[in-house]
Amino acid sequence: MTVLPFVRAVAGLAAGILLYIWLPDQYWLPAVLAVVGSVLIGWLLVRNAFRQAGVVLGVALTGLLMALGWGVTWLHTARNDADNLIHLSDTLRAYEGVVTAQPEERAKTYRVELAVTQGRWGPTADWQPLSGRVIVYLDKTAGILPRYGEVWLVNGAPRLIDPPFNPGEFDYKTYLSRRNIYHQQYLRPWQRRVLGVDPPNRLTATAIRVNQWADSVLTRQIGTRAEYGIVNAMILGVRDDLDSDQYRAYATAGAVHILSVSGLHVGILFFVLTWLIGITAGKRDDRVWLIALQLAVLWFYALMTGFSLPVLRSAAMFSMLLLAKALQRRAPTGHSLSVALFFMLLYDPYALFSAGLQLSSLAVLGIGMWQSPLYQSLTFRYGWANKLWQITAVALVAQLVTFPLGVYYFHQFPTYFLLANPVVMVLSMALLPLAMATLAFSWMPYLNDALGWGVQKTAWLLNEAVSWTGQLPGAAWDNLWLSPVELVLIYAVILLGATLLLSRNQNWLWPLSATTLVLVVLMLVSDTDQLGQRRLAVHFLPHRTAVSVTTGKRSRLLTDLDTTDQRSYDFYLKNTFGSWGIANPEWVDIRHASLNSADKPAVVYRRDYSLLVWQGRSVLLVNRLSDYHRWRLPAVVDYLIIRRNALRDWNQLANRVVARHIIFDDSSRTPLTDQLLADAKKRHIACHSVRQMGAYVSEF
Structure with missing residues (x-):
């Protein structure tokens, strides 16, 4: 067999896999591909025309391989199982699971992958079959590192893994979903009990x-x-x-x-x-x-x-x-x-x-x-x-x-x-x-x-x-960034350039030059757009405040994140600034900020609030709303950012401040923010929560 047949087989199988990713609910597609491929193969068999039917045979086999790729991907996707945890509508009270991978040791937790086998939910709370995988972060006070094959009884319910909340942030949810993991849970030692050891795969255990x-x-x-x-x-x-x-x-x-x-x-x-x-x-x-x-x-x-x-x-x-x-x-x-x-x-x-x-x-x-x-x-x-x-x-x-x-x-x-x-x-x-x-x-x-x-x-x-x-x-x-189109064009340039050098055929010079020109134009357009950007953003940063103001390829990040916590910045914010063409934004501690110059936001810091004015827009960050110190702003502010559990009832804002846009960062407790958002909906108050809706970005 030559190289080409299996290369084509891999291409057809990969096309079927991508077809499922793009159109997972279109069950008629693999059926049509399989039927068309089978009919063409049958027609060639009846006519005994395999040797002369290069194109027809190629189309038939490609259709069958795409149907195969779609089918194996559907079978491999755990959310298609009826008893998967993702379909559970009631609150899960407890579940039983087995450790299916070697646990990893982190700074404060053990990262453990559990395969759920059964659970308890609903009014009767009987044990019922259940499937799915959960990433569990077990507090290190639990003792020694868990072992592969341990069977756990876990109290409580895991939650769905969050999607990326910031532009350009690594999509951890999609990454884990491709391993059929849709949930995660943080456990205290008293929330789990080891029932025994039963390795699900002897080869993995070995x-x-x-x-x-x-x-x-x-x-x-x-x-x-x-x-x-x-x-x-x-x-x-x-x-x-x-x-x-x-x-x-x-x-x-x-x-x-x-x-x-x-x-x-x-x-x-x-x-x-x-x-x-x-x-x-x-x-x-x-x-x-x-x-x-x-x-x-x-x-x-x-x-x-x-x-x-x-x-x-x-x-x-x-x-x-x-x-x-x-x-x-x-x-x-x-x-x-x-x-x-x-x-x-x-x-x-x-x-x-x-x-x-x-x-x-x-x-x-x-x-x-x-x-x-x-x-x-x-x-x-x-x-x-x-x-x-x-x-x-x-x-x-x-x-x-x-x-x-x-x-x-x-x-x-x-x-x-x-x-x-x-x-x-x-x-x-x-x-x-x-x-x-x-x-x-x-x-x-x-x-x-x-x-x-x-x-x-x-x-x-x-x-x-x-x-x-x-x-x-x-x-x-x-801080190098490529769009998918630019990635494809670069590989086209590499392939065309290598073909030109190896074949020494000057006819390849024209497609190489055209592809290179398109790539350069796209990069220049992208760079020009970044030079002209003006935006204010309230980023998602767990339990922290992160507000950035961006002019061209310069940005200032007003935050209460410790400068030594590089890991949090890298995971949540680095890709955002990188996608905007900003290598190193200037960090400003919002807790005692003091900036005043022509090209920087003017910040007024108070114990109860911080007020900054930038590009003619006013941004008010509220730290506290005390009944003993009833401050009031006479003018309407453009952006009001609520932080540190400052707002507990919408009536607290009465006669204090009027804002065109209200944003909750993630420094407030999630249950409190959820309750305020529910009340805002009843009162017809428009507001934005970075925890629920992702980062707030305003383009100027």
């Missing part, structure tokens, strides 16, 4: 035990936390021991992919094993027992990492290469990749939206297509220089094909990736086999100590190299 054993060996042998954190992330896929500065250094150096177990790690392991076997076995490296050894090591590594999607894809792909070698057949990279992706999408259609899988698949495809021509374009006199150029060519091609998607998802580009990646690749090719050897010989005291020392020193050298690269001036371009 993988977790192997992971924990490997963690104990590496912890004992490495010792130092910084080096252990890197090895733990690279080998086991656990980032709990990485601090934020360490992670940021790898991201700045363009080496953050090393910290996520992926196809790169499987590829390194595969090529190192092939090299070692080639040295020991000579030309007879296609013997069955040698191939079986490679397969065993690859799938043991996949088991140890918990069968993450990129690792599964890569392990399946390299397994096909090994089996082809055993059968003395040729297995092209594109063919192996497309076969692996096809069966992965059948197993989990939502894997199509995994950023890690997309990036690793693109990297493999790009390296398979373009690394060899690029490497052969230069030749050096010395062998070590050719080896370095070979690694550099791999890094260059991988970065070229993945950087648009990386910018789209992560909004930055590492300037010195070409400097850092060859070093990172070489050290990773040493670190990964050393770590695996440390695990394999953990029972041999002196050899294990020597291997552990090698792992620790290699990890230290890797950290130092990445840290040095990240400290260079201009190490990363931040």
